[in-house]
Amino acid sequence: MLRLDRLTYRQGDFQLGADWAAPAGSRIAVMGPSGAGKSTFLSLIAGFLKPTGGKILWQGQDLAALPPGNRPLTILFQDQNLFPHLTVAQNLGLGLRPDLRLTKADQARIARALDRVGLAGLDARRPAQLSGGQASRAALARALLRARPILLLDEPFAALGPALRDEMLALVRDVVDDTGALVLMVTHDPDDALALGGMMAFVSEGIVLPPVPTADLFADPTPEVQAYLRRK
Amino acid sequence: MASRPRPLSLLAPALAVLLLALVLAPLAAVGWRGAGVSLGPADAAAVRFSIAQALLSALFSTLLAIPVARALARRRFPGRSALITLMGAPFLLPAVVAVLGLLAVFGRSGLLNQVLLALGFPPISIYGLHGVVLAHIFLNLPLATRMILQGWLAIPAERIRLAQSLGFRPAETFRHLEGPMLREVLPGVAMVILVICLTSFAVVLTLGGGPSATTIELAIYQAVRFEFDLARAAGLAGLQLAVGAVAALVAWGLARPAAFGAGLDRRLDLSAPDGWRRWVDVLALTMAALFLILPLAAVLLRGVPGLLDLPAAVLPAAGRSVLVALVSTVLATVAALTLALASSRRTQPLAEAAATLPLATSGLVLGTGLFLLIQPFAPPMRLALPVTILVNVALSLPYLYRILLPETRALQAGYGRLAESLGLQGWSRLRWLILPRLARPLGFGAGIAAALSMGDLGVIALFAGQQQATLPLVVSQLTGAYRIEAAASAALILVTLSFALFWAFDAGGRRAAA
Numbered sequence: 186m187l188r189l190d191r192l193t194y195r196q197g198d199f200q201l202g203a204d205w206a207a208p209a210g211s212r213i214a215v216m217g218p219s220g221a222g223k224s225t226f227l228s229l230i231a232g233f234l235k236p237t238g239g240k241i242l243w244q245g246q247d248l249a250a251l252p253p254g255n256r257p258l259t260i261l262f263q264d265q266n267l268f269p270h271l272t273v274a275q276n277l278g279l280g281l282r283p284d285l286r287l288t289k290a291d292q293a294r295i296a297r298a299l300d301r302v303g304l305a306g307l308d309a310r311r312p313a314q315l316s317g318g319q320a321s322r323a324a325l326a327r328a329l330l331r332a333r334p335i336l337l338l339d340e341p342f343a344a345l346g347p348a349l350r351d352e353m354l355a356l357v358r359d360v361v362d363d364t365g366a367l368v369l370m371v372t373h374d375p376d377d378a379l380a381l382g383g384m385m386a387f388v389s390e391g392i393v394l395p396p397v398p399t400a401d402l403f404a405d406p407t408p409e410v411q412a413y414l415r416r417k
Numbered sequence: 418m419a420s421r422p423r424p425l426s427l428l429a430p431a432l433a434v435l436l437l438a439l440v441l442a443p444l445a446a447v448g449w450r451g452a453g454v455s456l457g458p459a460d461a462a463a464v465r466f467s468i469a470q471a472l473l474s475a476l477f478s479t480l481l482a483i484p485v486a487r488a489l490a491r492r493r494f495p496g497r498s499a500l501i502t503l504m505g506a507p508f509l510l511p512a513v514v515a516v517l518g519l520l521a522v523f524g525r526s527g528l529l530n531q532v533l534l535a536l537g538f539p540p541i542s543i544y545g546l547h548g549v550v551l552a553h554i555f556l557n558l559p560l561a562t563r564m565i566l567q568g569w570l571a572i573p574a575e576r577i578r579l580a581q582s583l584g585f586r587p588a589e590t591f592r593h594l595e596g597p598m599l600r601e602v603l604p605g606v607a608m609v610i611l612v613i614c615l616t617s618f619a620v621v622l623t624l625g626g627g628p629s630a631t632t633i634e635l636a637i638y639q640a641v642r643f644e645f646d647l648a649r650a651a652g653l654a655g656l657q658l659a660v661g662a663v664a665a666l667v668a669w670g671l672a673r674p675a676a677f678g679a680g681l682d683r684r685l686d687l688s689a690p691d692g693w694r695r696w697v698d699v700l701a702l703t704m705a706a707l708f709l710i711l712p713l714a715a716v717l718l719r720g721v722p723g724l725l726d727l728p729a730a731v732l733p734a735a736g737r738s739v740l741v742a743l744v745s746t747v748l749a750t751v752a753a754l755t756l757a758l759a760s761s762r763r764t765q766p767l768a769e770a771a772a773t774l775p776l777a778t779s780g781l782v783l784g785t786g787l788f789l790l791i792q793p794f795a796p797p798m799r800l801a802l803p804v805t806i807l808v809n810v811a812l813s814l815p816y817l818y819r820i821l822l823p824e825t826r827a828l829q830a831g832y833g834r835l836a837e838s839l840g841l842q843g844w845s846r847l848r849w850l851i852l853p854r855l856a857r858p859l860g861f862g863a864g865i866a867a868a869l870s871m872g873d874l875g876v877i878a879l880f881a882g883q884q885q886a887t888l889p890l891v892v893s894q895l896t897g898a899y900r901i902e903a904a905a906s907a908a909l910i911l912v913t914l915s916f917a918l919f920w921a922f923d924a925g926g927r928r929a930a931a
Contacts, residue, residue, distance in 0.1 A: 233834055254840020265831050270853040270930075283845040 187211075187230075187335065187367055189393075192239035194222075194229055201225055204239070205386075205395035209334060212361065212368045212383030213396045216375070218413055221388040223371040227337045230369070231260045243335065254283070258335035259328040263343055266324035267312040273299070273323050274308035280327040298326040302356060318349045322356065329360050336361065338370035342377075354380045375403065375414060387413075429759030432752060433767035439811055440774050443786020444658065450789050451651030459628060460636060460649075464656060467632040470546060470621075471614035471664075474553030475607040481554065482561035482606070483599065485705045488698035489562070490569035491689045500702065501566070503709055504559035509865070509919055510713075511872025512556060512619035513892045514908040518712025519543065519552050520623075520901065521719055528715065548624035553617060557610045559709065564609070568602035569595070587690045608668035615661050616779035619874040619889065623896055633657040634781045641879050647789060654785040662777040669776075713912075720909030723902045730883065730891050731907045735914060738888040741802055742870040742918055745809035750863045752810065753817035754825075758851070761825035762833070772818035775811045780875025783808050788879060801880035805887070808876045813866035820862040821855065828854050853929070860926010864919035871915040888914070 189203040201222040207213060215223045228234045230241055232253035241248045243257050259280075267276045277295045278287050287295070299305055302322040312320055321342055328336055338357070342350045354377060361368050369386075372378055378385055384396035389409040402410060489501065507515065522528045523543045530540040543551065572594055580590055618634045625635060633653050640650035689695070756768040775783075787804050791797045797804070828851070836842075836850055852859070874889035881890055888911045895904035 228834075231834075231838060233837065252840070252842075253834075253837040254842065260834075260838045262835065265835060268832060268835070268850065268854075271849065275849075279839050279841060279849065283839060283841045283849075285845070285849060 186242075186244060188240075188242040188245075190240040190242060192229065192241060193237050194225060194234060195237045199225075200391045201229075201388075201393065202239075202391060203386075203393035205393075207367060207384070207396055209244075209367050210361075210365050211396070212358075212381050213370070214378035214381050214383070214385045214399060215369055215371045215388060215393070216373070216378055216385055216413070217388030218416075219373075222391065222393070223388050224339055226388065226393050227260065227339050227369060227371060230256075230335070231258060231337055232256050256335075257333050258337055259331045259333045260337040260339065261321075261324050261328060261341035263340045266341065267320055269312050271311070272308065273304065273310050273312070273315070276312070276323060277308075277327045277330055280331040294330060298330045299323075301329060301360075302326040317345055318353065321345065321349075321353050325353070325356060325360060329364065332364055334364075334366055336364075336366045336368045338368065340371050340373070343373070350374075350377065351380065358382065379403070429755050429765065430767050432755050433759075433765070433771040436752060436756075436771040436811065436814065437767070437774065439807060440771075440778060440783065443783045443790060444778065446786040446789040447651045447654040447658065447782065449651075450648055451653075451655040454648045454652035456649070456652050456656070459631070460633075460653060460656070462628065463631045463633050463636040463653070464660065466546070466625075466630060467615060467634070467657075467660065470549050470553070470625075470632065471611045471617075473546070473550045474557065474614040475611040477550060478554045478557040478561045478610050479565075479603055479607045481705075482558055482565050483603075484697065484701035485558070485562045486565035486569060487595070488701045489566050492698055492702075493689075500706060501563070503706070504563050506713075506916075507556050507559045507709070509868040509872070509915060510556070511874070511889050511892075511908075511911050511915055512552075512617070513623070513874055513889045513896065514716060514872070514912045515556055515712065516552055516620055516623045517892065517896055517901070517904055517908045518716045519548075519555055520896070521715030521905070522712050523548070523551065524901075528711070544624055544626075545630045546625075549617075549621055549630065552620040552624055553610075553614045555708065555712065556617075556620070557613060558705065560613075561606050561610060562705070564606045565599070565602055568598045572598055587694060605668070605671040608664065608671045612661065612664045612668045612776075615664055616657075616781075618779075618781055618878070619893065622874070622878070622893060633660065634779065637781045637785055638878060641785065641788060647785075647792070650785050651789060654782045657782050658778055661779060661782070665777045716905050716908050716912070719902055720905035720907075723906035724909065727906055727910075728891075728895065728900075728903050730886060731888070731903075731910065734886050734888045734891040734907075735910055737802065737885070738871055738911070739914060739918070741805055741809065741887060742867045745806045745813065745870040746863050746867040746918075746922070748806070749810045749813045749817055749866045750859060753814055753821055753862065754851075754855070754859065756814075757818055757821035757825040760822060761829040768818075772814050776815045778811075780808050780812060780873065781879065783811060784876030784879040787876070797880050798882045798885065801877060801882070801885035804880055805873075805877045809866075809870040809873060812873075813869050816869070817862040817866055820858050820865070824855050824858045856926045856929035858926070860922050860924070860929065863926070864922035867918040867922055868915045871918055872911065 186206055186208055188206040192203045194201045199222070203226065215226060217223055225234065229236055232248065232251065248256055274295050275285060277298060278285050278291065281287065281291050281294065295308065299308055302325055304319060304322050304326065307315065307319065315323065324341065342353045345353060368381065370381055378399050383399060385399040385402050386396040387394045387410055406414060489497065520527060520543065525540065525542070533540055576594055580594055585593065616634065621632045621635045625631060633656055637650050637653045637657065640646045640653060753772070756772055759765050760768045788797050791800055832850060836846055841850060872889055874893055877887050877890050888907060892904050892907045892911055895907060
């Protein structure tokens, strides 16, 4: 269970709050207007930002004292998900051991993860030698390897075309089916939110509202959601 | 933005405090010993000469650089890139080598005097104010040219296109595009050169001297080495510090990156006018190239024959110089990287201070302070090399820090969150992220630090006896003894080692980054 206990964050005039819980395995799309604080919300959970107040709890444990790398989560950013000077295999290996002292078993796991996302045989390539879709797959393969119970997606497929994005979302669904991870995915696209197939937390006026089923929200949208969808 | 504490949060401030102490303790010693010392008319003359030679050097270097930079900005010709590369060389060229080259061309029996004598004119002397200024122009004209050239290249393409569409002639182009750019750039260029010339020592040691051509730095050297009047040396060092700090502060305010209005990031060359203006450009480029190449070629020609018959002091001195340069470079690079990483997310005042303060001082001032601190406990001569290393670290730190800081900031902005999310910390972060991504600027910065350290003639002149002499000191001593051929051979070795060290670090960095 991910619990956001009266979580608040303030910086200057900007403020953000959340007070809800989501069970393990939930798939939650995070939507809202630009500048509403969607990425800030994910940064708070990931540990890049320190909350002004409240707690973030996973299975009852307060995450405040844990640095980002030790939190029970993996995050995929909009870009820069791979280190360009390392090979695909090394990029994945960092997800297992930050010192890259990989055992044979680790290497076998990396090969299996690459195979799982359709990148078998590309382990020696550098990110610059991959297409956008392949780079996204490699980042997702690392998330698969890390096997953390929370997966944060900060618009990682925004730069891909619609067909490729659908393909990646299907892959995300497959991966979380395997791992049972709780997914929080920031997106601007209502179709992506529907494709994730779960709940939606709408960010409005400085509050990340409790997640509700996405299909229900779109069928009977609140005035804020209506206004947002009209602008899309 | 609130964020988590950084892994370097303790190491960097501790290092910054240590580096600040390395600069502030000698300055405090200078202040303590020099307080109340009354300086005589000769010292006042040294202050006047220091400022006068620096002003003239800055003025002429800047003015002469304008036509060269303009010609480079608007002409395309074979060898242009080589000439621009050559313009970078004097920054790495040991000043003693430059002086030797200028002596070979403008000295008593130099090329110019031979031509003058052949034409029946009286010979000219390079010693004194004009010689010092000439050497400073040789060393700083390329720097000024490159800085002004950056200004020309920063004129937005949109404005150049507008000028072309309005049918601007060269005079109007100068009035509306080039003139405003020069008004922005030139004060900063002149001040940077003024600061460099205020702390110049090797040039004045050889071409200056005597009551009418002594700078404060030279007066400090004479007070320590010849009169052993440490109180007077400290008083002079205090004066040098005050003059240097004021100039550095003004330069800091005036030197700014060239940006003259918004424009898209596209390059467009200024149109290159024909007619007599073409010949003006040709003349400017030819004169600049000859001015830079002839002295270096003269050192080469004079030095090669003596390479097999070097004075005994040369090779041991070369070994000491390389050792000092390598140790200084490693220490300075580690220090600069630590401070730059600490400042990569937000400015750290301690790190900034540690990496900026040395700019306001000089090798001779720091050397005097360290001399005062060491002398009660040990013979300073015995510690000549360690002290030289410490001063080299302090003086190269500002350059290295400024080279690395934009790179560490870009690295943090691009990959900081990813590294943190993967738990990439400590040695793993250094091994797998920082060193591979920063290899190129680290190599370049270390190369500059190594070349500067290799060619430095400052603090070593205060401290060293024959057993501790570095190669620049040996070259200077041979030049002072009019053993010009031997000096040229030693200079040739010095310049080769300086450029080899720069190349080795720079190429190593580029290879590691590839």
